[in-house]
Amino acid sequence: MTNQAAMNDGVALTAVGAAAARAVESSREAALITDPYAAALVAAADAPVPFPVVWPAADAELTEQQTMLLMGANYVGIRSKYFDDFLLEAVDNGIRQIVILASGLDTRGYRLPVPAELQLFEIDQPQVLDFKARTLDSLNAQSNGKVIPVGIDLREDWPAALRAAGFDAAQPTGWLIEGLLVYLSGPEESELLNRVNGLSASHSLVALEGAASLPEPSAEDLERLREASKQSGLPMAEILKIMGGRQPLEDTLHGLGWTAQSSTAEQVALSYNRHLIDPRFAPAGQSPSAPGATLLSAQKN
Numbered sequence: 001m002t003n004q005a006a007m008n009d010g011v012a013l014t015a016v017g018a019a020a021a022r023a024v025e026s027s028r029e030a031a032l033i034t035d036p037y038a039a040a041l042v043a044a045a046d047a048p049v050p051f052p053v054v055w056p057a058a059d060a061e062l063t064e065q066q067t068m069l070l071m072g073a074n075y076v077g078i079r080s081k082y083f084d085d086f087l088l089e090a091v092d093n094g095i096r097q098i099v100i101l102a103s104g105l106d107t108r109g110y111r112l113p114v115p116a117e118l119q120l121f122e123i124d125q126p127q128v129l130d131f132k133a134r135t136l137d138s139l140n141a142q143s144n145g146k147v148i149p150v151g152i153d154l155r156e157d158w159p160a161a162l163r164a165a166g167f168d169a170a171q172p173t174g175w176l177i178e179g180l181l182v183y184l185s186g187p188e189e190s191e192l193l194n195r196v197n198g199l200s201a202s203h204s205l206v207a208l209e210g211a212a213s214l215p216e217p218s219a220e221d222l223e224r225l226r227e228a229s230k231q232s233g234l235p236m237a238e239i240l241k242i243m244g245g246r247q248p249l250e251d252t253l254h255g256l257g258w259t260a261q262s263s264t265a266e267q268v269a270l271s272y273n274r275h276l277i278d279p280r281f282a283p284a285g286q287s288p289s290a291p292g293a294t295l296l297s298a299q300k301n
Contacts, residue, residue, distance in 0.1 A: 007045040007131050011183065015104035015128055016042055017069070018076055018179060020051030022106070025077030027054040032081035032272055037107045037141060044135045058280075067281055074278045078269045079209060082295050083178050084112060086207040090174035091118060095205060097173045098145075099123065099162065101192075102154065102180040105132050109147035118145030121167055123158055126151030154180075159195055169199045175206040182211040182293070186246040197256040200300050206258070210249040210294040253298045260298035268295050 007016055023038035025031055039053045052069055056062060062070070087098060087108060096118055100108070103122035114120070120143075122129060129149040152161040163169070175196055181189050189211070196206065253260045269276050 007047070007128070012125065012128050013047060013049065014179075015124075016045045016047045017049065017051055017072070019045075019105040020053050020069070021073035021076035022080055023053035024055050024070065024073040025080065028077070029055075030273075032077050032274070033084055033111075035080075035107060035111050037110065037136060037139060038105070040139055041105045041107075041132065041135050044138075045131070071277060071281050074274070074281075075265065075269075075276055078265065078272060078274055078276070079178060079293075079295070080106075081272060082268050083176050083207055084108065086205070086297055087114070087174060087176060088112060090205050091115065093205070095172055095174040097121075097168065097171050098176065099167070099173055100176045100178075101196075102178075103176075104128060104179070107132075107136065107141070109143045109145050110136065110141050112144065114145040116145060119148060119166070120145045121148045121150055121162060121165060123150045123152065123154065123162065125153055154192070159199055162199070167199070170201055172201050172203040172205070173199065175200070175204070177206065177208040179209060181209060184211070189246065190252065193252055193256065197258075197300070202300055204300045205297065206253075206300075207295070207297045208249060210262070210296055211246065249294065249296055253296070257301050258298040259301060260296050262294050262296040265293045265295055 007013065019035075019038045019041045022033065022035040023042060025033055026035050026038060042051055042053055049069075050065070052066055052073065055073075056066075056070065090098065091114055096115075098118065099121045100106070101123050103124045105128070108114075109118075109120040109122070129151045133149065148165050150158070150161050150165045152158045167173075177192075177196075181192075184192065200206075250260045250262055263271075266276050275282075
């Protein structure tokens with residue numbers, strides 16, 4: 001399987017979708033982030049899904065699929081801004097070691113003004129990181145900090161691979177866990193956070209996007225998810241685990257010795273003068289808001 005073909009399969013395809021969303025956000029008049037490499041990464045992937053990479057003109061006629069993808073892009077722009085701000089604040093607070101779990105095609109080490117001595121470890125599937133590195137090399141992209149790829153599936157012994165790449169568990173670390181927990185079951189989420197905690201020195205920081213705790217999906221829920229998958233072109237019905245029994249992330253982190261602060265995604269959006277659902281996509285007669293994820297940041301005591 002070629003690098004390009006590998007990017008069109010399963011979870012890797014969602015990484016392309018997230019890059020497309022960052023390209024869309026970067027094109028907006030009042031953009032929350034700027035990712036100058038996102039559109040090129042999407043083009044290089046040649047995905048089977050026609051991801052938008054620009055925000056549409058006000059009078060543009062959109063298909064149902066385009067509308068769904070642009071609604072998702074609006075949220076990803078908000079989420080990306082939250083995690084960008086967290087990373088920059090961590091650096092301002094003296095953190096010089098950042099780990100991004102399931103980093104996908106994001107280019108924070110290239111697009112954010114981080115110091116040259118910052119070590120930024122990116123953990124993701126090897127084919128995703130290899131594809132990103134090849135594409136960025138073709139663009140002559142230059143990193144600001146030291147970007148260190150760690151190609152491994154998170155179901156494997158990634159802490160050992162991280163240490164082998166030069167990670168120092170004795171130093172405070174900044175962790176970014178974005179767009180990941182929604183793919184994990186409750187027990188998998190707990191295992192991941194226990195591993196993160198075991199690698200974190202005192203005063204380490206973490207930012208997380210918490211998955212909603214929902215009951216086991218009914219047959220009707222699964223059918224709606226399959227329909228959403230069909231409309232968007234993304235394999236959500238296969239890879240999204242909507243499962244109950246999740247302990248609130250704040251409780252989990254508190255039990256591990258972290259002090260956490262959380263906001264709903266809508267609260268974060270409003271702080272950026274946005275809504276989770278852009279008003280142009282809100283159903284007629286309804287408020288442009290929607291239930292969403294929880295965004296948290298925490299410090300280890």
